[in-house]
Amino acid sequence: MTAQAPISLLVCALGGEGGGVLSEWLMDVARAAGYAAQSTSIPGVAQRTGATTYYIEVFPVPLAQLGSRWPVFSLSPVPGALDALVSSELLETVRQVGNGMSSPERTLVISSSSRALTTQERMQMADGRLDSAELLRIVQGFSREHHVYDMAALAKEAGTVVSAVMLGAIAGSSLFPFRREDYEKVVGAGDGAGALASLRGFAAAYERVHAPRQWLRDAGLEATAAPGAQEATDxxxxxxxxxxxxxxxxxxxxxxxxxxxxxxxxxxxxxxxxxxxxxxxxxxxxxxxxxxxxxxWMAFDDIVRVAWLKGRAARWQRVRREVKAGEGDLLRVWDHFKPGVPEFAALLPAALARRLTAWDRARVARGAAPWALPLKVGTHSVFGMLSLRFLAGLKWLRPRGSRYALEQALIERWLGGVLAAAQRDWRLGHEIAQCGRLIKGYGATNERGKDNLLHVLEHLAPRGEPAEAAAAVRAAREAALADDAGKALDAALQQHGAPPRPVKAVPVRWVRRPRGLPAAKES
Incomplete structure (x- = not known):
């Protein structure tokens, strides 16, 4: 796009989704903001034999600066010369890609991930649906930048129609030289609950598209790269x-x-x-x-991240929507926390963390329960929210903590295993890369996943021929994911000649019999 060429947008919407309203909104926004624009439409043949398409061009120079000159607009999109494509249905997006509309060097694609099944898909005796993952790969390969999310779900959550969500996505992409306020003034011009619902849908889609772009901008990925970061297009x-x-x-x-x-x-x-x-x-x-x-894995959960997630404004808004709280309703939210020694030790240097962990283990060995600090925080209050913000602000401590060092060391071992395996055989490297799925959850589940991964790296990845090692790694990974108890994994390890996992010691806790409860009779 240059200042002497119009910005082109093709909108694809199915019947009843308000594509015409969206086109009118865009024209109204352009006029209100003082820019020249033109809109044309081509109706589809039927509900699922083709969407109704709306073609909009906006000249990126304000009318006040053009004087007596007037830009020349095109009546229809030119394949390969489209700046943006916005579609309310994934297959329709791919249909337009197949028509040559989207260019990997130029076109921004914003699409809903939702599907409206075609007649051909419904006629199949078995599952005739097209593979959405394959459709998504096509979108990825033929777009300069793409945002794919469930527009129908956002519209339903906001109580509005898809056209409002599509407008919010267009505004969030910064495609046109309009301010957010210009869009909101036009959308909110109507009266009643319908306009408010449209504004909610607009805002949700705006943030969904704008936030990732802002993160990239802050990182320098849209212009000069930040230290160590490369442009996304690379x-x-x-x-x-x-x-x-x-x-x-x-x-x-x-x-x-x-x-x-x-x-x-x-x-x-x-x-x-x-x-x-x-x-x-x-x-x-x-x-x-x-x-x-x-x-x-690199974004592992700790008390800092939990506090950040619970203190976000988006989370408060989501809670209000879930409980259907009105504008005048009073809402109180209590969050329950129970951080223990591992959570506190994670932010301490290794030496202090070892002492604290050893103290807790000694307590457990004497029959006591692991130490924990139960907390009930009213996040609706100023004090409660400030507490969360304080914890979330401690992320500067994270790189100095013992867990950070441990996680980075384990990540490097896994990364080294993938690199070494890829040098031997592509399939083996692929299988070990997929072992990242073992790292999930928190607490004991997370620790068990890391132990399983290290065991696979040490005893299965280097064994025998690459094809044999790849099969063994795949079998162990699938067994570990299928059975949390680990019996299936032990069987898979034994089948492929790997040593069993070491048995971890578990302390026995003796509990005093409550008064009044008779002792068990000896048989």
Whole structure:
């Protein structure tokens, strides 16, 4: 886009979704903001044989600066020369991509992930639905930037129609040179509950699209890269979305330096996969898996993150919607916490953390329960919210804590295992990358997953031929995910010749018999 060329947008909506209203809204916003614009529409043949499309062009220079000049607009979109494509249904988005409308170098694609099944899909005796994951990959491969989410769910939650949600997404993308207030003034011009519902849907979609872009802007990924971070467009198309989301998560979790660490780790995986699969026949599947599971592991849950999640304004708004609280209703929210020694020790240096953990273990060995601090915080109150904000502000302590050091060391072991395995065989590297799925939950579940992963890395990944090792790793991973008790994993380890997992000692707690309860009779 240049200042001498109109900004082009193609809107695709199914029947009854308010596509015409959306087109009128955009024209009203353009006029109110002082810009020249034009809108045309092409009706679809029927509900699912083609959407009604609306083509909008906006000249990005205010009319006040054009004087007597007037821009020349096109009546129809030109394939490959479209700046943005917005669609309310995923298959319709792919249909337009197939028509050549979306360009990987130019087009921003905003699409709903929801589906309205075609007649052909419904006619199948079995499950005739098209694979949504495959449709999404097509969108990813043919867009400069894409945002795919469930517009129908947002509209239902807000009590409005999809057109309001689509408008919020367009506004959040900063496609046109209009302010948010310009959009909201037009949407809220009506009276009654309908206008308020439309504004709610608009706001939800605006934040859904605008927030990720703002994170990237703060990280410098839209212009000059932040230290250690690379532009999102540098990633191969199959990896781009997950890598971008991973960077966003790291920025939110710890900041630019942590995002740069994530990027550097993922870059090393990409380089290794390119060596293992120079032709790219597997669509960078190893890097895609690592982008997902590495982001989840690096953003491990601790008391700082829990406090941040519970103190967000979006969470308060969600609670109000769930309980259907009105504008004049009084709402009180109590959050219950029970942090124990592991949570406090996580933020302490290793030496202090070891002392605190040893003290708690000694208590447990004497038959006492693990120490914990039950808390009941009224997050509706000023004191309660300030308490959460104080805890959330302690993330500067996180890199100095014992758990941070431990998690980073374990991540490096897993990352090293993936890189070494990819050098031996692509399939083996892919299987070990997918072992990131073992790291989930918190507490004992999280610890068990990490122990299982280390056992697989140490005893199964290096064994025998690469194909044999890949099969063993896959079998162990699937067994571990299928059975939390670990019996299936032990069987899989034994089947592939790996030593059993070490048995962890569990203290026996003796409980005093309550008074009045008769002693058990000896048989």
């Amino acid at each position: 990633w191969p198309a199959p990896v781009r979305q997950l890598a971008t989301l991973g960077v966003q998560r790291m920025l939110e979790y710890q900041g630019p330096e942590y995002a740069a660490l994530y990027t550097a780790r993922l870059r090393s995986v990409l380089a290794a996969e390119r060596q293992a699969d120079p032709a790219g026949r597997h669509d960078f599947a190893i890097t895609r898996e690592m982008a997902r599971w590495l982001a989840l």
